[in-house]
Amino acid sequence: RKKARLGRQIPLHRPCLQRFLPRDFSPSLDLRPCSSPLEISSKGSRLCSPGGTPAPKSRRLPPRLAWCAIDWEQVRLLEPLGAGGFGSVYRATYRGETVALKKVKRSDRNRLACRQSFWGELNVAHLRHGHLVRLLAAAASAPEDRESLGTVIMEYAGGSSLHRALYGERAPSPPRCLRYARQVASGLRFLHAAGIVHLDLKPANLLLAEGDVCKIGDFGCSRRLQDLRSPAAAHPCQLGGTYTHRAPELLRGERVTAKADVYSFAITLWQMLSRELPYSGERQCVLYAVVAYELRPAFTPAFRRAAGGSPLPELIRDCWQADPERRPSAAALLQRLSSPELRL
CATH class of the missing domain: 3.30.200.20 (Phosphorylase Kinase; domain 1)
Structure with a gap:
């Protein structure tokens, strides 16, 4: 608990913040179903062109x-x-x-x-x-x-997200959460193999579809790895995302790799079992503590009860390592989640 409150206790020194956080960093704490407002002009009606006739197909896509x-x-x-x-x-x-x-x-x-x-x-x-x-x-x-x-x-993957389920009256049981975790890891493995990173993995962007299937959604922050290797690649922090789940190397404006999603997965898995929010305190304090002091969510009694005697705490620690190279790949993550030793 003391470590989880560290963000409240660290004084904010501007030179330190500038050292660890990019100047244009502007994360958004958005726990709603999508991270990407609009008004419906006429509910249930067709979308038409200004003349009242149906609009033609868009020709502006490549x-x-x-x-x-x-x-x-x-x-x-x-x-x-x-x-x-x-x-x-x-x-x-x-x-x-x-x-x-x-x-x-x-x-x-x-x-x-x-x-x-x-x-x-x-x-x-x-x-x-x-x-x-x-x-x-x-x-x-x-x-x-x-x-x-x-x-x-x-x-349409249903009207419910994992975030809504976790913090609702009927939260999924730990074994069910572990099954969701395997499904998410499977989706991540496929995504990374295709050369794409999600960069905004969190419970609000995990949708619970028919058949109790968990699906990764909202790819508005995603990037293709081949584009990120280009000298003309945009600064990664311009993508937004949710700061509570964002890997420390991205907070520092460093190179983006698929291991950033593994870090976000660790925070998400911690949420699944604890049913708590990762941090309390002011945003800038939390950011500073995550980057400079390796602050991570605490393994609370609620988490430990849900995890039982499983090796889940060790797995989560490996996934939220400060050094991206020390985190497992999505494929290795799925393999560990599927191990017979990991039963809840």
Whole structure:
């Protein structure tokens, strides 16, 4: 407990903060279902062009994504599901099927982050995996909505997130949480093998779909590793994300690797078993303590009761190591989670 409150006790010295944290770092503590607001002009109606006729398909996507251009005649909005810093998500129908529709808003304050949020969603356009939310269609504009930077249509993975389940009245049992953890690790292994990092893994971005299947969603912060190796790559901290789950090397503005997701997974797994929030105290204090003093969430009595005598604390410690090279890969993580020794 004393260590978990460390962020409240550390004095804030500006030179130290500037040393450890990039000047343009502006994380957002967003625990809602999506981290990417919008108003529905007419609930349940079709999206039409200003003339009242259905809008044509978007032609602004690159040729490689032409297959997933939105057919606006087939879109009907139903109800809002959640909102965040970069946009809103709605339940909708597309070509007769229930889907989730996300609109990324246009912002004059952080245009680059908004653009990255939209194009980040498209990083997984070609991927198909049972524990990743599947992208169905996208457009770089929206009819009758000049505030929208882009629209993404995804499979509807249910109206509940792991965050909502953990902090609700009927929280999932520890064995069920461990099963979710394996499913998330499986999705991460596939994602990393495809050369993509999520960079915003947290319970709010893990959706509980039909059949009690946990799926990774909200890829607005994701990046392709090959793009990050380019000299022209954008500063990683411009992506936003949630500071409580963000790896210390990213807080320092260092190189992005797939091990950043492994760190976020460790914080998420800790939340699954403890049903507590990772830190208390002011944001800048927590950031400073995570980077300079290797502050991590405490293994509380609630966590230890849920973990029992399993090696989960050791696994979590390995995953949130300060040095990314010392963290296991997603493949090794899945293997350890599937070990017969790890039973709850």
